[in-house]
Each structure stands twice: as structure tokens, then as C-alpha cells.
Amino acid sequence: MVILEFLQTLLRNNPEIALFLAIAIGYWIGKFRFGSLQIGGVAGSLLAAVLISQIGIHIDSGLKTVLFALFIYAVGFQSGPQFFKSLGRQSLREVLMAFVLAISGLFTVLAVARMFHLDKGLAAGVAAGGLTQSAIIGTASSALEKLGLPLAQTQMLQGHVAVGYAVTYIFGSLAPIIICVNILPWLMKRGLREDALTAEAEQMQGMAVYGDGERPALSEFVSRVYQVKKAGQSVQQIESDHVTVEQIRRQKNLVAVTQDSTVEAGDLLLLFGHRADVISTGELLGEEIKQPPHDMDVVIVRHDVLLTNKAFVGKSVAECSQILSQVARHGVYFLGLKRGDKNVPFTSDLHILSGDIVTLYGTRQDVDRVAKELGSLLTKSLKTDLVFHGVGLVVGLLIGLIVVRLGSIPLTLGSGGGALLSGLLFGWYQNRHSKSGNMPMAASTLLVDFGLSGFVAVTGLQTGQQAVTTIMQQGITLFMLGVVVSIVPLIITMLFGRYVLHYKNTAVFAGALAGSRSANPALGEILNKAGNAVPTTSFAITYAIANVLLTLLGPLVVAFS
Secondary structure (H helix, E strand, O other): OHHHHHHHHHHHHOHHHHHHHHHHHHHHHHOOOEOOEOOHHHHHHHHHHHHHHOOOOOOOHHHHHHHHHHHHHHHHHHHHHHHHHOOOHHHHHHHHHHHHHHHHHHHHHHHHHHHOOOOHHHHHHHHHHHOOOOHHHHHHHHHHHOOOOOHHHHHHHHHHHHHHHHHHHHHHHHHHHHHHHHHHHHHHOOOHHHHHHHHHHHHHOOOOOOOOOOOOOOOOEEEEEEEEOOOOOEHHHHOEOOEEEEEEEEOOEEEOOOOOOEOOOOOEEEEEEEHHHHHHHHHHHEEEOOOOOOOOOOOEEEEEEEEOOOOOOOOEHHHHHHHOOOOOOOOOEEEEEEEOOEEEOOOOOOEOOOOOEEEEEEEHHHHHHHHHHHEEEEOOOOOOOHHHHHHHHHHHHHHHOOEEEEOOEEEEOHHHHHHHHHHHHHHHHHHHOOOOOOOOHHHHHHHHHHHHHHHHHHHHHHHHHHHHHHHHHHHHHHHHHHHHHHHHHHHHHHHHHHHOOOOOOHHHHHHHHHHHOOOHHHHHHHHHHHOOOHHHHHHHHHHHHHHHHHHOHHHHHHHHO
């Protein structure tokens, strides 16, 4: 009893400890897996906060607003480039999928709310949990604050949002797994694995794509040391577009390497370049040295360069190679080209566009020289541009203050919706102007994870006592309504994709359907069944759009329920 009283006093007087304790316990709970179901750290944090709140804790609401703004801005920043890229004609099917699910989800929530007389808070909570879009908690809570209700009533409704979310979230996570992995292949009469292999063969076009930490065992670029048998050749005569002489060792000393340097019999040459060309050139020079001297080595770097030089824009790779003479590009090899977020096959007839990112490979001195001709080096920094992102958050919060009235109904994005819109715009801008607005993926991931889990934890601490009472009164009803909200929009969207959009490939279709519900657990199961990353592309497009559309359902549910 003494220990329990001490903990109660400690947490009541220091609510910040209760906040971090709820997050820690919540993420620990979220690690447990029951079959294919895992509630995750966010739902776990909410449950832990509700339990801790039973001792009675007061925590400031301003903290909740700050945490959610950080979370939703980071989500928008990450999704911005892909979101605006997805609005083109080539991704029209995925865009329509996301819109159909969002619209059918909204009308399903409004229908069950009217039929079962749910208040605005419970309706928004059922939408957040049934559609597994945790961000709705924040946008709905923000919209509730704009209704002008008494503070006690506003906090009660915000508590109901958390209650509805907690009761419906578990089945909301399970439903897209069942439909995408089991029902969809039955409807298509084709398996995920076979269609994933078919799509992979079409997409790769002979290109090898490696994951993090993966490298080919048989590298395309190699270095070898050869001992020259016959004197008289110059470095210029030995080198080609695919082989470079990086070092010459004469007797026991390294000598300077220039295009006019002449090699002598017995010299050791360090050749670098494409494997087949290095071997064939070396065999003409002499014998390969299996154990070269330890000082015969060079450091090779790999750097991305943002192409901005107008002299190369619009020209083919072959034409650019002529503009950039052999002397100028000496020792530098082009590994590939990225356009937006997509790797493009690097062929001689490929035309260069402004903003393309070219990957260069060679010694630092050579790479830096060529990079200056093409544009500017993209150096990865661990620092976040807080000026850029501070302005982004200010813009978002100002947008959230705008209220538009539809008759007597106030419509507002709130701080959450405004921060989301700002994040999208600033993320899109940063993707096109890579020199400013840096935010490492690790930093944005921290904002997403900590911002959302902290937000729901504060919500649980504030409203947990009221939540327990409401669950005891309406728990089973809310659960069944969550089942309806989870299944109906998915079924409608699946039928729309099959018979209106005419998806043919089950793996691509499954990724698009899961993304339209922002269903990360479903994607994991789809990838397990597919055996490759094919569903990820369609998932990324619908996921980026769904993150925006489903998040904006919060204010709409509050306004019309």
C-alpha cells in the first residue's frame, strides 16, 4: 500500500512521468503478437494511459496539440513528394481507389452514427479505429474544440473519440488482412505469389534492385594490380571509357599519373573500372599480382549529384558524354539515375531532365570535379533544417485557424489538418529543392512515432476515467459498429477496383487496396504471401493519398454526425 500511494502521489504531481511511462508500457504491450494480429505501440500507449489515468492525473491540453502537430506535419512531409506525384494520369486508378474508400468510409460512419445515435466523439472514434487512421483522433479532437461547447462537454466528447478508437481498432487492423490476403485472391481467381512474380518480371526490365545492406557478390566494378611486361605505352593508350589507371608503382615508389605518363617494364599498375574490361586490359599488359603492396590502393566514393546544369538538360546520355569530355570525366563511372523516387534504366538514349539525380562512382577528387560540371553534390546530413520546418509548422497552424461555415455548420481543418496540408506542401518543395529543408528519415520517423503515441497517451490520461464508464455502457455496440465500418468500405472499394477499374494483377491490386485503408499490417501479410516487393508500389501511392483523405474525415464526421 505504501508503494502504491507513493506512485499515485508521484504521478499526480509529475504528469510528465506518467506520459513517458504510458508510452513505454504501451510499446511493450504493442510488441506482443497474437497470430497475425499485433495491436502496435499507438493502441498500446492508449490502453496503458487509460489504466494509469484511473488514479486521477491532470495534464495540460496544450501538450497534446503540440505533439499531434509534430506527428501530422512529419506524416505530410514524408508523403508530400509521393502524394503530388500520384496525382498524375498514370496513377489514376490508385487515386480513385483511395477516394472511393474515403467517401464510402465517411458515409458508412455517418450512417451508423445516425442509426445508433452516436455523439460526435464516438462517431469520430469509430471512424479512427474502424478505418485504422489514428490521425482522425487529432483532427476530430481539434474540430470539437471549434464547436464552441463548454470545456467539460468538449473534453467528454474528446474522451469518447479515444473510447471509440480503442474499442474498434483491433478488428479494424484485422479486417484488411482478411480481405486483401484471403477474399481478394478468391475474387480474382489468381494467387498473390504468381501475379507478384509476373509483375516483377515486367517491372525490373533487367535492372537489379538491392535492399538495405545488400550488395551483389559479383561486383560490376573492380580494381586489379598488374605487372607490365612491355614498356612504351602511355596511360592514355591503356585507358578507355571503362578502365582507369589509378596508380603506378615503379620499383618501390609511387609515381605521378598523367595522361602522358609512359609505363616501363616491371611497373605495377592499379587498374579500376568495369570488371570484364579491367581483366581484358590487364591481360594485355602483363601478369596480375595476387598480393599487391599494401600502399597500392585508392579510396573510392559513391555520391549523388543533383543535375542542374542547363547544358545537359534535354540531351541524351550519349550527347552528355560528348559534352563532358573523356579527360573531364576521367576516373568517374555513372552507376545510375533517379527521377523523383524512381530508378530509371541508365541507357545511352535516355534524355536527361533538370532535377535528375545521377550517382557517380570514383575517387573523391574525380567525383568532385565531375559533380561541379553537372550540378551540386547531395550530401546526407544528420541535421534537421529547423528554420524550414519551424516555418512549415507555423504555416500549418495558421491554416488550421481558418473556419468556413456551411450554414450553421463550422468546417475547419484544425491544427492537425492544417499541419498535414503544410507538411505535404513543404515535403513536395523539399523534394524538388534538395539543398534546403533537410530532415533525415530517422528524425521524421521519431516525430511520427513519438508525436502520435504521445498524443494518444495524453488523451488517455485526460479522459481515461470517463472512457472506462463509456466502454462498460456501450462496448459491444461500438465493437459491432466498428466491424461494419471496417468491412463495408473495403468491400465497396474492392468491387470498384475489380469491376470498374479492371485490375488484372492480384498482387498490385492487393497493395492498392491495403494502401487505400492505410493498412500497414495488411501490407506486411501481403508481402509475405507475394514473396517480393511488387505490392509496395501501388500501396505507396494509395497510402500517401489515403493518409490525407482519411485524416480529413475527422472534421467532416464532427460536422455532419
